[in-house]
Amino acid sequence: MVIPAFAVLILLLPEFQQPAFANDPVRYEGVASCAGSTCHGRSEGNGKVVRQDELLHWQEPSSASGAHSRTYDALAGRRGNRIAAELGLGSAADAPACLGCHATFVPPMQRGDRFLVSDGVGCESCHGASSGWISSHYAVPATHQSNIAAGLRPLERPDVRASTCLDCHFGSDRPGQFVSHRMMAAGHPRISFELDLFSTLQQHHDEDADYVRRKQRTDSVQLWAVGQALAIRRSLDLFARQDFGMEGIFPEFYFYDCHSCHRRIADGPGLPRRFEVNPGRPIPFGMPPYNDENIIMLSAVAQVLAPRQATAFDNAARGFHAAMGNGRVETVAAARRLDQATGALATELAQGQYGPDTAFVVIARIAGQAISARFTDYEGSAQAVMAVDTLLNALVKQGRITLGAAAGIRRDVNRAYAAVSDPNDYNPPAFRAALGNAARSVAALQ
Structure with a gap:
C-alpha cells in the first residue's frame, strides 16, 4: 500500500458541507x-x-x-x-x-x-x-x-475528501449516517477509519503528470493530518448536540472508547487490573473515557508541525477529558473550546511546510515516550499503527525510501498490526513494543 503544501481551504472556514437534499435540484x-x-x-x-x-x-x-x-x-x-x-x-x-x-x-x-x-x-x-x-x-x-x-466534488482537496468520507466512516447529522451505541450493541462493527490509508485502498487513478497538472500531487502527510483534525471536529460537533450526544438518561456511548469497558469480566481476588492510567486523560478512575484516537494522533503531529498551537491543543484536550467528571453542561463547553483549538491547529497545519523528512519525524514522535504512553486502549493503538503505515507509504511516494526497503520492514509493521488484531487480546505493553520496533525500522532508513 502505501513538496509543497496544498493551498488547503480548511483554515478557519467551517467543515465542507454536502448540499441539502431538500433544496437540491440535481x-x-x-x-x-x-x-x-x-x-x-x-x-x-x-x-x-x-x-x-x-x-x-x-x-x-x-x-x-x-x-x-x-x-x-x-x-x-x-x-x-x-x-x-x-x-x-x-x-x-x-x-x-x-x-x-x-x-x-x-x-x-x-x-x-x-x-x-x-x-x-x-x-x-x-x-x-x-x-x-x-x-x-x-x-x-x-x-x-x-x-x-x-457540481463535481473536488476530492483532491483534503478538507472536501475528509468531510465526504467522514459522513459514513464516522457519522453525520444526515439521515442514516450515524452508528449509535444501540446499533453496535445489536452487532454493528465499531467504525475504524484513517483518511489517507483508506484513500490508498480505494484509489482507482494514477497520479501521473496529467493528474498533477490538473489537480496537484497529493501530499499524504498533509492528507493524514487534515483527516485527523476534521475527524476530531466532526466528533465534537456531534457530541455537543443533545440529540446525538445523549441517549435517554445516558450519554451516547458511541463517542467513548469501547474497549476500555468491554473487556473480559471475571471475579476473583487475584485477577490483575487491566486499566492503565493515561497521561492525556485526567478523568476519575472507573469512568469510560472519550475515544481520543484522533486527538492522540493530532497531538503528535502538532508537536512537529505546529508547535505554537500544540500546547493550547493539548491543554484543551485535557480540559475536555477532565470535564467528563463534572457534568454535561461543562463537558459541552469544553468540547467547544477543544473544537476551537483544533480549528486553530488545522489552520497552522494547512499553512505549514511539509519537508522531505516530515514523515520520519512524525513517526518517531508517535512512537516516542510522550505519545506512546497514551496508548493504553485499543482504539488509539489501532489508529497509531494505521498512521505509521500511512506515513511509511508517504515516504515511498516521495521517493525518500525505495519500495523494496519499505517491503523489508513490512514485517515489523505487521507485528504492530497483529498486536491490535483482536481487541479482546489487546496488551498495551506488547503493542507499544511492537510499534516502537516498527518506528525504529523506519528511522533506520532515513
Whole structure:
C-alpha cells in the first residue's frame, strides 16, 4: 500500500458541507451511467487521460478496492438481518437508518433512470450528483475547474475528501449516517477509519503528470493530518448536540472508547487490573473515557508541525477529558473550546511546510515516550499503527525510501498490526513494543 503544501481551504472556514437534499435540484444518474467502455468501464486501464477501468476496481470482489460496491449486499446477510431485527427496523435493505451509508441513498425525485439503490456506495456518493456534469466533463473544452463549477466534488482537496468520507466512516447529522451505541450493541462493527490509508485502498487513478497538472500531487502527510483534525471536529460537533450526544438518561456511548469497558469480566481476588492510567486523560478512575484516537494522533503531529498551537491543543484536550467528571453542561463547553483549538491547529497545519523528512519525524514522535504512553486502549493503538503505515507509504511516494526497503520492514509493521488484531487480546505493553520496533525500522532508513 502505501513538496509543497496544498493551498488547503480548511483554515478557519467551517467543515465542507454536502448540499441539502431538500433544496437540491440535481439528479443522481447511477453507476450504469459511468460504465460505458469508452468511459470508465474498460477491462484494462489504458486510457489516455484517466485509466478508464475505474468500474472494474470499484467492483473488485476480492479486495478492499471493491468494498463500496459490496455495502448494500451486506445488508441482506446474516449480520445485517440480525441487527435490523434487534432494532425493529424491518428489512435492513429497506431501512433508511442503514441505507444512509450502505447505498447512495437519495430521495426518489432525485434518482435518474439508471439509478439503483442496490448499487451500494456508487460513484456519486463520493464524486457528487452527476446530472450537471456527466455529459460535459470529458469534452475537450472542459477543465477540472469547470467540472467543479458544474457540481463535481473536488476530492483532491483534503478538507472536501475528509468531510465526504467522514459522513459514513464516522457519522453525520444526515439521515442514516450515524452508528449509535444501540446499533453496535445489536452487532454493528465499531467504525475504524484513517483518511489517507483508506484513500490508498480505494484509489482507482494514477497520479501521473496529467493528474498533477490538473489537480496537484497529493501530499499524504498533509492528507493524514487534515483527516485527523476534521475527524476530531466532526466528533465534537456531534457530541455537543443533545440529540446525538445523549441517549435517554445516558450519554451516547458511541463517542467513548469501547474497549476500555468491554473487556473480559471475571471475579476473583487475584485477577490483575487491566486499566492503565493515561497521561492525556485526567478523568476519575472507573469512568469510560472519550475515544481520543484522533486527538492522540493530532497531538503528535502538532508537536512537529505546529508547535505554537500544540500546547493550547493539548491543554484543551485535557480540559475536555477532565470535564467528563463534572457534568454535561461543562463537558459541552469544553468540547467547544477543544473544537476551537483544533480549528486553530488545522489552520497552522494547512499553512505549514511539509519537508522531505516530515514523515520520519512524525513517526518517531508517535512512537516516542510522550505519545506512546497514551496508548493504553485499543482504539488509539489501532489508529497509531494505521498512521505509521500511512506515513511509511508517504515516504515511498516521495521517493525518500525505495519500495523494496519499505517491503523489508513490512514485517515489523505487521507485528504492530497483529498486536491490535483482536481487541479482546489487546496488551498495551506488547503493542507499544511492537510499534516502537516498527518506528525504529523506519528511522533506520532515513
